[in-house]
Amino acid sequence: MSAPRRIGVGMLGYAFMGRAHASAYRTLMSVPQTAAYLPELIGVVGRDAEAAAEAAGRLGFAAGGGDWRALVEDPRIDLFDNSGPNAVHAEPTMAAARAGKHLICEKPLGLEAEQAVAMWSAAEGAGVKHMTAFNYRFVPAVRLARELLSAGRLGEVLHFRARYLQDWLAEAPHSWRLDAATAGSGALGDLGSHLVDLARYLVGEIVGVSARADFRDRRPGAVDAAFQAVVAYRDGASGTLEASRCAPGRKNAMSFEINCEGGTLAFDLERLNELRWSEGGSGFRTVQVTGEDHPFGEWWWPPGHVLGWEHTFVHELAHLLDAIAGDGDVAPHGATFEDGVRAAEVCDAILASHRETREMEVRVNLLTTP
Amino acid sequence: MSAPRRIGVGMLGYAFMGRAHASAYRTLMSVPQTAAYLPELIGVVGRDAEAAAEAAGRLGFAAGGGDWRALVEDPRIDLFDNSGPNAVHAEPTMAAARAGKHLICEKPLGLEAEQAVAMWSAAEGAGVKHMTAFNYRFVPAVRLARELLSAGRLGEVLHFRARYLQDWLAEAPHSWRLDAATAGSGALGDLGSHLVDLARYLVGEIVGVSARADFRDRRPGAVDAAFQAVVAYRDGASGTLEASRCAPGRKNAMSFEINCEGGTLAFDLERLNELRWSEGGSGFRTVQVTGEDHPFGEWWWPPGHVLGWEHTFVHELAHLLDAIAGDGDVAPHGATFEDGVRAAEVCDAILASHRETREMEVRVNLLTTP
Amino acid sequence: MSAPRRIGVGMLGYAFMGRAHASAYRTLMSVPQTAAYLPELIGVVGRDAEAAAEAAGRLGFAAGGGDWRALVEDPRIDLFDNSGPNAVHAEPTMAAARAGKHLICEKPLGLEAEQAVAMWSAAEGAGVKHMTAFNYRFVPAVRLARELLSAGRLGEVLHFRARYLQDWLAEAPHSWRLDAATAGSGALGDLGSHLVDLARYLVGEIVGVSARADFRDRRPGAVDAAFQAVVAYRDGASGTLEASRCAPGRKNAMSFEINCEGGTLAFDLERLNELRWSEGGSGFRTVQVTGEDHPFGEWWWPPGHVLGWEHTFVHELAHLLDAIAGDGDVAPHGATFEDGVRAAEVCDAILASHRETREMEVRVNLLTTP
């Protein structure tokens, strides 16, 4: 057995997502299936250099600081992991691309499709690996759904309906003082982009949307609290996408149902170890996707020893490191920057449909090799 | 205690819905709470006089025959119950109205809004009681949801999402040879009309729809297999409505979720004794709506002794008989012919939105006293 | 088609169970599958003759009165239905047997095994059909479970665990003033007898029990509030049975799980239309037992149109009437008086095991033809 390929990692951001990524890098080191590569956590940066230094210790990075420009130039770094807020996705990521670093960036890729396209162009132009961190592709049950669909076992997809519901706005009704500048994106960008990516991963390209967005806070610059969309897919399927931050009792309730000619699959992120599955007209089987033969099943524990939300990052980052180490592709199971662009295009079309009160076509031929 | 008021019933149709209505008339006789009135099952008619005579015996009617015109003129009859196919809703019901009979008609009221309006005009003009048989209003859990919403306990409604999924088309992929003339209405009229009525009963008037219908069978005159709609309500709520006859594994899966400012209610017809209910940010309570204090709870058995689909008809018909006997109103808990008209208007707008690929306003001021 | 065989019915009791039976007799009349026989509701009796007369009208009986002795001698009556309280099960039922009437008696059959044996002897001696009203055998999902087990599809039964939980004692903590004389039986006789009967129906004869009963109310003559038992079956299976009247939140929660060599079946009476079913190591399928091919499926409505608790009585009484009309057997799907005896024997052994703090053998060879 040869020594593992060492891959230097530099990260921007040490809060919620940064900690999730960092923990995942460390956990994947002890997974036997990832023995071919080994992440080295070189440095983490943030706005507050001192806090970043403190975080570095906890998160397992060798150093922490405040200068992302130095980080993206650091020759020890092979992979730049942008886990920072949406507003700092574009510039550092594009700089890292120019420095020849492989890339992973949290979602949504850019603040809107145009910015995402620029990031994709930079990455493609530099010839590096690139991943948009749509981590729900790496839920074992979601991967299993994709495998079942790809194998044609259930026939053509007829309908896809997905919703992503949270309730923190409902619990804070007087704090709907959220605006795009300070609070980042609304339900559409934060939650809806996940749904759009899963729709594309599981069903295919979206060609039309008819949508409403809910701007409860009517001040200029306020973000949306919710949206609903009717969606048409290139291959004839149709369905709905919905997200809300004011659905009381729903904590992180991303769920979907896929009706195919020969069966139905259903998933709920709050029970992420389960896939519900009906075939041949019979009732729904609740499958615990923790078996040895299930996606990522051999990486972990005996059947029924459930995984958590964090494991999606272990799978995702391992997939990226494997692509880097083995010179393989991020696609189709990983979302590339192109997938990040396409999700942004659909989100933009949803907003346009809301404004124009009509169905909007989604352009699917935007990208050409830069 | 005075003798119960006897109410003569004449029925058109003895198949699926006719049997359900007939069984309900007999069951409600033994419910102590309905002691003030007593249905007398005078006669049932159908296209096949001999079959109707045979059915009369089984269903508890005194006689059966083939002539609906004689039935609607029969002086012993106080209530005309139209449980026949959609195509024979209008003419016999309007004739019965002219003969001064009280009316109940299965849904959808007419073949489209215009016909429904004519039926409503006839009923209003005759000054009789009239009910459109949207029986799901009489599911105890649905009534409880309405009561909770009306009491303002959960605050303003924000979102309503409902779906009605069946799978018999999916199981018969080669028999999608359904056309409007012979097969009656599609998923929209058959299933969607229930959703629209519940949306109006629970949330309020619908003012706009953006929708797609799925006409998989592309021959002229074919009915829709599914539809999806984004819906706007007069009071600011929004949501989605969807129905499909090709959702494998879903047998009679009408479900909805109502997000309010202060809580969420969720219901699934396949578990019709349960209402799921979240308040104050906490998790969902699964309430068995079979308690003594619950709607219709005193009519039946001790808590936990569950009711079935048929009981909705017992509640519905008792409500109508009570309105007739006591000279009360069918509304608001019963659907009137006006409600039948409004449901048809929304369904028509959904189809128009599909054709025109834009949001359609729903006219809510169509009706004026004839 | 020949005329249906008319079967005169006389009933004792018009309260909870009496109303359930009466409603079932009327409902089964409109079920096409029961066309070969027709119950005629001749008379109902109770302690209060006036109330019985009033009830007769509501319940559809031709007459009501206070004299069960006259009823059981009435030559128009073919079937005596004892839906009265436990204390009046034995004497009227045995008198009806001597008068040559067919018999159905609510459970538990006698106040203890000895009385049940006397009832069985009387019925067998008279050569009439006899049924103990263990109605849960007639839940479609329970029948389906039995069919799957009988067909050997799941292999040998390994474990059976069943519980029957209610909460009305928990909600009335200060009214635990229940004693055997006035309140009838405790959790064991009322709820446990159902579990024992289902255990025997689904698994086989019980040969040993190790049990505790919970006599929270320590006054002499008080009934048990709960019991737990470890059970051994003749064919090698083992398991547990438990019942309680003080399980807060559990309304009528009879549930069981059967582990076989090749699969598991699980059922919950609060969701009586569903059978959960696992085979070949995969997850549990939730089957709605409302399909055309399911037990009693053709009697009712399209798939997914759920049945309620009352339907068990329709199935049960139709089964008995069919046995009477066609001279068939009540067993194996209906519980006979012999099954009533055996359930009583096991319940008695559970109490004995509690008293003697050791495993008690259950005698299974008590009965000999009288």
Add this chain to the structure above:
Amino acid sequence: MSAPRRIGVGMLGYAFMGRAHASAYRTLMSVPQTAAYLPELIGVVGRDAEAAAEAAGRLGFAAGGGDWRALVEDPRIDLFDNSGPNAVHAEPTMAAARAGKHLICEKPLGLEAEQAVAMWSAAEGAGVKHMTAFNYRFVPAVRLARELLSAGRLGEVLHFRARYLQDWLAEAPHSWRLDAATAGSGALGDLGSHLVDLARYLVGEIVGVSARADFRDRRPGAVDAAFQAVVAYRDGASGTLEASRCAPGRKNAMSFEINCEGGTLAFDLERLNELRWSEGGSGFRTVQVTGEDHPFGEWWWPPGHVLGWEHTFVHELAHLLDAIAGDGDVAPHGATFEDGVRAAEVCDAILASHRETREMEVRVNLLTTP
């Protein structure tokens, strides 16, 4: 902020449980709430020195080898973690105690109660901290249940019923060639010991058991495949405990229900983020125990971002390290070696009850300070 206390860890075992412990040590380093102490992974040992050295790299230990005697004497080591097979629990753990090391040992503590007592005596005699790794105490939902019960909110416990079901034996029917010498313990020791510990943690001391064990494999020395027990608690509660390795479809299905005077709690390990909870007679609330106010809620992610089985080890080991660093107690939330002894005593009594076919008293006064 002072520097964290460094605690040297030496581990025996690098397979299933060893990897789970190792991963937990590394994950807890990045949890802000555990900043007061820092585990240093000094060494890991196993029977195969080479494999242990290889594992050390993956698991984050500085070194690996084959000599546990050297490990337990290593002065850099403060805590000896015995994650090895049951047969090597006693000797190395007792040696480590004598060397003054703090101790954690996987369950069951000894091969039977007597050995467990010896281990407890050694630990107490040495004055070190000691923990039996009953990790399910550290499921957030279980901790929440304990807190609710301790606060008296639900009143006195009436019943506790728990079951732990797996299916790997059922799937391998011809490989029931398991014997105590090579395969370690059966369902009782492996699964039942968890149930006994949870029963004691949540309800209190067990004083009597009536049980059956299922020795399907009748060869001498074979282990049990399943057991069932009726259990009496010191404070008057009663209930059942059951475990099986041949329950098809059940993967790691540890579930329990606690009926108290004022409410019921229910838990299922296959949905470990949920606690179902009924109070005041109403239905069951499904609470996602992922909120900020929930046990361990602040350690992790926003509400609804679910945890997995591994997180129980993070909580458990952090609890132990905290006790070591702060000189606090392992009890009551951590299981000590005394708890390991008591679990073994109950398991032994269950086997004795099976052999003697009578209720066995459980001695609760065995332990005296050595």
